[in-house]
Amino acid sequence: MRNNSDHAMFADATHDEQSAQSFIKTLRVFSTRNFHGGNEAILKEKVLSKYADGECPPRREMRIALEDEPHNRWWSSLMRTTQEMLYDTVGPSIERQLPNLIERAKSLRGKLGSLTLDDKVDVPPYLSSVDNHCKPGSYHQEIIDDDVFAGAEFDRTFRLYAMGGLGPNLDDMGFTLIAWLRNHFGEIGPKRILDMGCTVGHSTLPYCDLYPDSEIHAIDVAATCLRYGHARAVAMEKEVHFSQQNAEYTNFEDGSFDLVVSHAVLHETSHRAIRAIFKECYRLLSPGGLMIHMDGITPNKPFDKYYSDWMSVNNNEPYLGTVQDEDFVSICTQAGFSKENVSLGEAEPQFIGKASDDKPVSGYLVVSAQK
Numbered sequence: 001m002r003n004n005s006d007h008a009m010f011a012d013a014t015h016d017e018q019s020a021q022s023f024i025k026t027l028r029v030f031s032t033r034n035f036h037g038g039n040e041a042i043l044k045e046k047v048l049s050k051y052a053d054g055e056c057p058p059r060r061e062m063r064i065a066l067e068d069e070p071h072n073r074w075w076s077s078l079m080r081t082t083q084e085m086l087y088d089t090v091g092p093s094i095e096r097q098l099p100n101l102i103e104r105a106k107s108l109r110g111k112l113g114s115l116t117l118d119d120k121v122d123v124p125p126y127l128s129s130v131d132n133h134c135k136p137g138s139y140h141q142e143i144i145d146d147d148v149f150a151g152a153e154f155d156r157t158f159r160l161y162a163m164g165g166l167g168p169n170l171d172d173m174g175f176t177l178i179a180w181l182r183n184h185f186g187e188i189g190p191k192r193i194l195d196m197g198c199t200v201g202h203s204t205l206p207y208c209d210l211y212p213d214s215e216i217h218a219i220d221v222a223a224t225c226l227r228y229g230h231a232r233a234v235a236m237e238k239e240v241h242f243s244q245q246n247a248e249y250t251n252f253e254d255g256s257f258d259l260v261v262s263h264a265v266l267h268e269t270s271h272r273a274i275r276a277i278f279k280e281c282y283r284l285l286s287p288g289g290l291m292i293h294m295d296g297i298t299p300n301k302p303f304d305k306y307y308s309d310w311m312s313v314n315n316n317e318p319y320l321g322t323v324q325d326e327d328f329v330s331i332c333t334q335a336g337f338s339k340e341n342v343s344l345g346e347a348e349p350q351f352i353g354k355a356s357d358d359k360p361v362s363g364y365l366v367v368s369a370q371k
Ligand SMILES: C[S@@+](CC[C@H](N)C(=O)[O-])C[C@H]1O[C@@H](n2cnc3c(N)ncnc32)[C@H](O)[C@@H]1O
Pocket: 124, 127, 139, 173, 196, 197, 198, 199, 200, 201, 202, 203, 204, 219, 220, 221, 222, 225, 245, 246, 247, 248, 262, 263, 264, 265, 268, 269, 273
C-alpha cells in the first residue's frame, strides 16, 4: 500500500492501483510534452500568421483550424482518453476503501474547525447537468450515507491531473493568490477570510499558514467534498470552518469578511452565476475589504485560449471557453465595486513555473476589487 501524500485522509493504493495510476499520469505527461508543443506550431502556422502580433483570433477559428490535423487528433484523443482513465482507475480504488475513509472522517469530526452541512442547498444546474471534467457524478453525487467518495477521489485524481505542477499538497493556487495579494496590497491582516468553491480545501489551507490570526471559512455546494475536506484539514492540523453553501447566495451577514477569494471556480459556473457571485462578494465584504478570484483564464494568449476552448468542447467543461470572453471589469462594477478599485492581473504559478512543460496552461487571471 502507498499513501503518497502527507495526510491521513489520503486514500491508499495497492501496488497494482498505483501502477495503473502512475501509467496514466506518465501518459499524460508524455502527451503534453511531446504533442502539445506541436499543436502550438500548427496554430502559429495556420492561424496566428494571419493576425498581427498580440492579436488573439476567435476561439472557434483556432479550434476548427486544428480539428482535422492528425497531430492534434492524436493529442486530443490521448487527453480525453486518459482523462476518463483517471477516474476509471482511481474510482474503484476509492470505493474499495470507502467504509474506512468514512470512519476516518467521522473520527476527525468535532476536533478542529467545523463542518456545517445543509441538505437544502441546491446544486446549481451548471454543476449538476454535466460530469464536470468527466468526473462521474461531478463534485456533489452522494452514493452512501456520510459519503466522502467525491472528495477522496478528487484528491487522488487531481494529484495525477496536476502532473506535479501544484506541489505535494496541491496547494499552489492558494500560495500563488496570496503571493499576488502581497505584491499588490502588502500585508493586510484580514480578520475573517472566505474561500468560495473550496472543494476539499487544497487552496484554502495556505491561508491558515500565512494568516494564522485570521478566522478561515470555506464553502462549497458539495457535501461529500466538504466532509472529506474538513477531515483532511484536521488531519493536517489546520483550523477551517467548512460550510455547505452556494456562493451565489450565502447565509453570512453583510460585511462579514475582509477577504473573499476563489481558486479555479469561475470557469465552472456560468455567465449568470458569475454575476450573482460577484454581487454576493460585494455584500459580504467589510468596507475596504478585498475580493480576489484567480482562474486559468488567459484571454490574450492564443494558445492557452485554444486549450481552454478545447477543454470546453472535449473535456466536459462547458463554460471554460465562454469565460475567456467575459468583461470582468464590468461584472465588478455591476456588482457594486467602483471601477477605479477593480484590477485585472496575471499571477505566475509558484511551482509550475519551474516545471515549464508539465502543464499547458501557463498562468492565471486574477480579478480583484476593493470595496
Ligand atoms: C475546480 S473546483 C475548485 C478547486 C478548489 N478551489 C481548489 O483550489 O482546490 C470547483 C469547485 O467549485 C464549486 N462550486 C462551483 N459553483 C459553486 C457555487 N455556486 N457555490 C459553491 N461552490 C461552487 C464546485 O462544487 C467545485 O467544488
